[in-house]
Amino acid sequence: xxxxxxxxxxxxxxxxxxxxxxxxxxxxxxxxxxxxxxxxxxxxxxxxxxxxxxxxxxxxxxxxxxxxxxxxxxxxxxxxxxxxxxxxxxxxxxxxxxxxxxxxxxxxxxxxxx
Amino acid sequence: xxxxxxxxxxxxxxxxxxxxxxxxxxxxxxxxxxxxxxxxxxxxxxxxxxxxxxxxxxxxxxxxxxxxxxxxxxxxxxxxxxxxxxxxxxxxxxxxxxxxxxxxxxxxxxxxx
Numbered sequence: 001x002x003x004x005x006x007x008x009x010x011x012x013x014x015x016x017x018x019x020x021x022x023x024x025x026x027x028x029x030x031x032x033x034x035x036x037x038x039x040x041x042x043x044x045x046x047x048x049x050x051x052x053x054x055x056x057x058x059x060x061x062x063x064x065x066x067x068x069x070x071x072x073x074x075x076x077x078x079x080x081x082x083x084x085x086x087x088x089x090x091x092x093x094x095x096x097x098x099x100x101x102x103x104x105x106x107x108x109x110x111x112x113x114x
Numbered sequence: 115x116x117x118x119x120x121x122x123x124x125x126x127x128x129x130x131x132x133x134x135x136x137x138x139x140x141x142x143x144x145x146x147x148x149x150x151x152x153x154x155x156x157x158x159x160x161x162x163x164x165x166x167x168x169x170x171x172x173x174x175x176x177x178x179x180x181x182x183x184x185x186x187x188x189x190x191x192x193x194x195x196x197x198x199x200x201x202x203x204x205x206x207x208x209x210x211x212x213x214x215x216x217x218x219x220x221x222x223x224x225x226x227x
Contacts, residue, residue, distance in 0.1 A: 032213060043202060043217045044158070093157045095213070102148070103213050108157040 002098055003027045006106035013084055013113055021079045021109045023050075023094030029074035030096040034103065035067075038091040050077040050094075084113045117141060118205050120218035129227050133190040135201050137218055140184070143208030147179055147186045148215070150202040158202055162188065193225040 003026040013019050023033055031052045036044040048058045048069055056069035068080040081088055089112050097103040120137045127133045135149075146165055150158035162177040164170045164186065170177045176189040186205075190197055203218040 032211070034213060034215070043219045044215075046214065046216070049211065049214065091157075095215075097213050102160060102163050103215055104160060105150075105157040 002030075002096060002104040004094065004096055004104055004106040006094060006109050008109060009107060010110040011112070013111070015085055015113055016083055018080055018082045019084055019111060021081070021092055021094075021111075023077045023079070023096075023106050025075045025096050028098045030077075030098075031074060033071060033077040033094050033096045035069065035077075035079050036093045036095065036105075038093060038108075044093065047079075052077075081111065084111070086113045089113045117207065117216050118203055118218040120201075120203050120221045122219055122221060124222040124224055126224045126226060127193050129193060129195060129225055131193050131225075133193045133197065133223055133225070135188040135190075135203075135221050135223070136185060137187065137203030138185045139203075139205045139207075141205070141207040142181075142184060144205045145208065146206040147177070148204040149175075149177060149186075149188045150204060150217075151197075152200045152202055152220070154199075161201075190223075193223075195225050195227055198224050 005024045007022045033050040035047045038044045047062045048056045050056045050069045050071040052071045058064045071077040093108040095103040095105045118139050149162045152158045164177040164179045174191045178187045200220040200222050202220045204215040
């Protein structure tokens with residue numbers, strides 16, 4: 001399967017600041033990456049689709065001005081949580097895949113906003 | 115109606131037994147189905163993918179798909195304590211772009227020695 005990395009693995013930030021999370025595809029070129037969010041004891045919810053060289057597409061209810069996605073190269077997508085608040089504290093996970101449909105997940109980034 | 119539904123469990127089985135996990139989905143034209151395993155605090159790990167009706171076996175795991183009944187299941191034979199995790203059923207609904215997964219709420223499996 002695909003090898004996907006994320007950085008940082010965990011981050012603590014103060015309310016009102018911005019945090020950038022990186023997702024890298026290590027063994028193939030990923031034109032599309034997905035960003036998910038998982039709250040405690042809940043399942044994964046898709047936030048947005050990151051497309052290399054074009055704008056991301058966001059799921060209903062996800063604020064695109066708050067969650068900025070940049071997919072500037074075929075191996076890197078970044079998610080920036082702007083003006084973070086405690087309710088943004090969550091486990092953020094990216095995925096990508098080579099082939100028809102199978103998706104492989106990065107190790108995730110745990111964000112805590114104080 | 116939720117798009118993908120799973121028995122939330124928890125499901126508890128003794129070591130060596132067969133664990134049976136079930137999932138139903140609402141979009142009749144869905145074509146791609148996946149089972150992921152997620153350990154506490156970790157990201158999901160792909161276990162099985164299945165696209166055609168019938169059974170697909172990989173080691174101790176067997177995925178079963180019945181599109182007419184809109185259900186997909188996962189059997190784990192000879193369950194081990196290391197299989198204790200949350201199992202997520204994921205579907206790519208019809209008409210969506212490839213790789214865009216919709217997840218069920220997950221079933222917590224505990225395998226006790």
